[in-house]
Amino acid sequence: MCRKCKVLILWLVLVLILSGCGHEEVWNPDNDITIVAREDGSGTRGAFTELFALEQEEGGKLLDMTTLEAQITNSTAVTIGTVAEDEYAIGYISYGSLNQSVKALAIDGAKISEETIKSGDYQIARPFNIVTKTYKESSEVADFIHFIKSRQGQKVVSEAGFVSLEADADYKSSGLSGKLVVGGSSSVSPVMEKLIEAYQQANPQMEVEMQSTDSTTGVTATLEGGYDIGMISRDLKPSEGSRGLQATVIAVDGIAIIVNKLNDLDALTSAEVQKIYLGEAMTWEAVTQR
Template identity: 55%
Template sequence: MKKKVIGVLMCALLAFGILGFAGCAGGGSGDSGTSGSGEGSSSASETSPSGQISVYSREDGSGTRGAFVELFGIEEKDASGEKVDMTTTSASITNSTSVMMTSVSGDERGIGYISLGSLNDTVKALKIDGAEATAENVKSGTYKIARPFNIATKDGASDVTQDFINFIMSADGQKVIEDNGYIAVEDSAASYTASGKSGKIVVAGSSSISPVMEKLSEAYKALNPDVTIEVQTSDSTTGMNMATEGTCDIGMASRELKDSEISGGLKPTVIAQDGIAVIVNKGASIDELSSEQVKAIYTGEVVKWEDALA
């Protein structure tokens, strides 16, 4: 079956009831994240999902998709040793975190995945292998579905660009990261002192990183008001390509950088760790799946909820 692409018209369709769903949720990649597992959002109207599973995935180039298929073993090597994404061709493809959340929140049979830091109460995050999807569990290693948030630059970054990176890695920047539901990577970082720099910085890439990057930009500009920071949201691969080409100062990738990207002159810096939350409709009574169950759903080995939960 040809892949379906879910676009920004989803919200409008939901709002007018064209798709027969409950409505368009207000969640999105720009919403304030939480580190909760989605528990506590249940209601008396919860029902067990049944029938055909609505599988939602991200577009090619998405760092979240790349990390998801690797962590769940959905990416396999072919006879020539090349990695192949085995995501079922019946999956509906969403082009951002916000569209993913809207799609799953409006589909009683839906399943998808998002950055843990973008999670809110419009959807339910499932336990995976018995572990709740929380920042604390990612940091302790209990919740293993996690990946790095990378930024990348080329040699010769401007002084103001380097100063912004220094802020991100400082105690002040890492606190912004933790306050927005992500996991800091520099627990003993020094405090940042305003530099008085001026100029413009263009940051581009992952829609999973862009919400916290916006918060980091705001905090930095409050200390350095003569700096302009433009955050362009797309996907990890686009961000890396733009950084390589020099059309942005900082690229964002919600995955490890590829060998080709590093050999192309990019230098990665891990600014945070993030979990990937597997999400379902908030009205679904299901609370947990195993890694093997998720893999079976996403490779198309099982296509009905009754078989997935058996």
């Protein structure tokens, strides 16, 4: 290649590099919000709609008034991925599932953390429950629940990034052998997976299978006998309890309101989040006109 050609190529490369400098895309609040919500049956959606007053009574029933413009996802992982890839998106997930790919907003002046959830400063929180039919205290189900509520079990809860409860006494291996099937909420699944791993280390003869679905399935499959233990990321409804289920709180979880990391905002009020999910504000500019 001749010297003149080499100089020309170098010059073109330099022009291309310089033309890219200082021209990064700027986040524009005039753009439409991509509203991301969970599917019907999700305990996270149920808790979110209740906490942000998105329900409206009609004909004696509470109806979820989440805007039909919302993009529906069927798991925590899909919600995180959707928001991470769309700079104008907003969504909600379990605090214990929060990672560095998205940004959690402060709500009503409080940032989400284990400390603010425990203190009540961050009020967007709900219990993680497991549900069971009546069981014998000598059964495999009872033994697993004893482990979850013990010092060892609640240490697992805390180390998994969730808010632990006041623990019962230390757990001692039962020496039981058998199999349990646990299933339900995908929000509870990450902490349950850790609890199962620790329990099986203490009880090598026990097999615990986990199926990640949703809270509604956690209830119905437990009632029908498909699950020994159901996972729900909300309170047990009175209508569900009347059918023979009992709930046990295993942890407390905050609901993180997440946006893309390029979003200029760091905080919203509860009223502003409600405004978005009711479809009353369709751009970020409309939300932030305070």
